[in-house]
Amino acid sequence: MIRLDNVKVSFKDKVAVDLGRVIEIADGERVGIIGSNGAGKTTLLKSIIGLVPHKGNIALGVPSNEISVHMQYNSYVDTVSIRNIIEMVMGCRITDNQKLQEMIEFFEFEGCLDKRWKQLSGGQKQRLTLILVMCKDSKIVMFDEVTSGLDFETRQRLMDKLVTWYEEKHTTLLITSHYYTELDNLATKILYLKDGRAVDYGSKEELFRKYCGNAVVIFEDTEKGREIAKAHKQIKAAEGFIALSCDNDDEEVEIAEKLIRNHINYRRSNNDIEMMTINAER
Template sequence: MLTLDRVKVSFKDKVALDLGRTIEIADNDRVGVIGSNGAGKTTLIKSILGIVNYQGSIKRGIEADKIAVHMQQNEYIDTVPLRIILEMLIGGRIKNNKKILEMIEFFEFEPCLNKRWKQLSGGQKQRFTLILVMCSESPITLLDEVTSGLDFETRQKLMKKLVQWYKERNTTLLVTSHYYEELEHLVNKILYLDKGKVIDFGNKDDLFRKYCGKAVILCEENNATKEIAKNHRQIVAPEGMIALRCDEAEDEIVITEALSSVNVNYRRSNNDIELMTINAKAVYYRGGKR
């Protein structure tokens, strides 16, 4: 559905994105595009849409203007109420469109329909665009920082809805996000960017195993846990924590028994995207591969 072949984007003398390889995104893939600010996530989305100049080639499967997209900044005309804009865009009456009605109810957007675009808050503008995108039948959907600016409870509700909404739909989905934990149930692949470069791309679970093993035991860093860690394979962990890689079930048993013997609480993970990215980045900049 999407082939990104050595795509490179430069703004004057600054390289914003340089994939340096071919990225193949199959039909119905759900891809989380992750990385810190300036990583090139939004530039990648704009490249796919054809709204920035790029080198290399992009095969989309459909015309760029047929892609459903939610950008961080969206604009609509201010001269008419949103109800009219919405009906123009869907080509019919709101009351006759079950999907639109479901989305309006979910986002509690009914009170905003008689307002004009400029009268909406940032969160309301975001919800309006999401209603349009989620009700689109496009085979490709791009969501750029879709939960940015939303409070925690609203983010949780939205991600739950996105998982449910796209579960049965034949849609190739690309989602950029700073909130890695929100992608856990929504995506099956990860494209990790840093400073415009590809750190890695692949199946989410495969990438975790590549950089973190079958599972990881995380615990607080102190003298007792540092002593235990000496006897096991330690990987990069968040500050103040120790992460121990387990490639076999026996590793988990030995580590957890040792931690329990000194009364230390621990957490097990086999899918922590943030932990995977920390270790993938460390390997990348060491110039090695696991």
Template sequence: MVTINNLEVKYGQQIALSIKSPITFETGDRIGIIGSNGAGKTTLVKSILGLTNYNGRIQTNLKPEQMSAHMQENNYVDTMAIKYIIEAILNTKIKSNKVLQELISFFNFENCLNKKFSALSGGQKQRLTIILVLIQDTPLVFFDEVTSGLDFETRQQLMNKITQWYENKEATICIVSHYYEELEKLASKVLILDNGEVVDFGTKEQLFQKYCGKSTITIENNKRNEELSKNLPKIIAPEHLIALSCLNENKELEIVKVLIEQNINFKRSNNDIEIMSINAKARFNGELKGGISNEYKAI
């Protein structure tokens, strides 16, 4: 569907994005694009959409009108009711458009139609733009920080709705988010960016096994757990956690047995994107060498 090769985007003299090896988005992919601020996530989306200048090649059989996007900033006129904004943008009438009616109902948006944009909550504003994106029914869709700034419950509701809407649909979805739990539910592939460069790209399963092992066990980072886990295989984790890597089922059972015997609360995962991306970036930046980690190899 889309192949990116030898791509470079500059803002002035600064390289904002550099993709040297080919990356291909296939039909039906659910791609999570992650990275810290300034990593090049939005620049990548704008490049594919043709909204920014770049050097290199983006090959696609799609026409511009076959791509749609929900960008970070979306503002609308505040002098008319939302229903008229929707009808003006889409050049259709809600009463005569069954798909639009279905979307409005699906997102529980009926009570917002007579309001002005400024009267909508953050979640309602996002729902408005999502409806305008989804009704285009394009083969390639981008969601750029669609739930940024929203509370946890609203984020969950929106992501569940998007996931449900695209269930059994062949559209390729690219979602930029810094909420890892959202990507764990939606994404089948992950593209990790760091300082404008590609750290890695692949399926969640491939990348997790590559950087974390078969599974991870996480426990609270405190003195007792630090002492208890000093001879166990650790990988890099957020500061408040200790992450233990399990290369196989026997190692996992071994670690779990120790934690249960010591009455330690733990969480087991085989798709923790946050820990996977932390370790991927560490290896990419030369902080780790060889296998999953030097610490692991020493066990």
């Protein structure tokens, strides 16, 4: 269990985090902490592990030094091989640690072991830190912008690896990201931060229904599309698109039939994190 009771972090006159409420995270839950750059995501993680002072109370189910953390920026010495770095950090030889061998194989990292830090690509550097963090098998693991600076394909591969690794585990995960689609298959709950404050917290499905309805139909903003939208409940959407909220299946079918008759392509969602976020700001 993690309990964040009105946590507030300030740097001189600037308030970086002010949750303004109690956030409880049960054992085994996977919480996506979302928000734009500067929303306070990284600062909140640092307050949990004691790297920055805070007001309010933080209660953890394990000592903070037993939490595994992947921070956004990591750097290692460049005078020795990656193999040496792994063995120094882990305190054992790779050949003597079965879990470490499994992780290296899982992340397809064998070809990087004899390289130096500066020779690794951005994705390979992220994989090195993930190997070191995930090998500890901690009860609580935190990932801070784990795919920052990576191209779309590399980001997707890394997130797929995380989903697979934790699929059968009872690990409590806290994952910060401003790429909302990355959390679709990993997070079960969402903590949405804006300017350091908790806009809302709950399951993806619960928050989606609260702000978007039972389902949403999204299509390109055109003259025909705007005519169709007039007869239905329109909610906020990304620029260039129209989003219609559906309270039941009949309404969804009615909208879909109109769009099909007018040859308008559309997509339907009932758990889109980005749509939920856009409409939570109303």
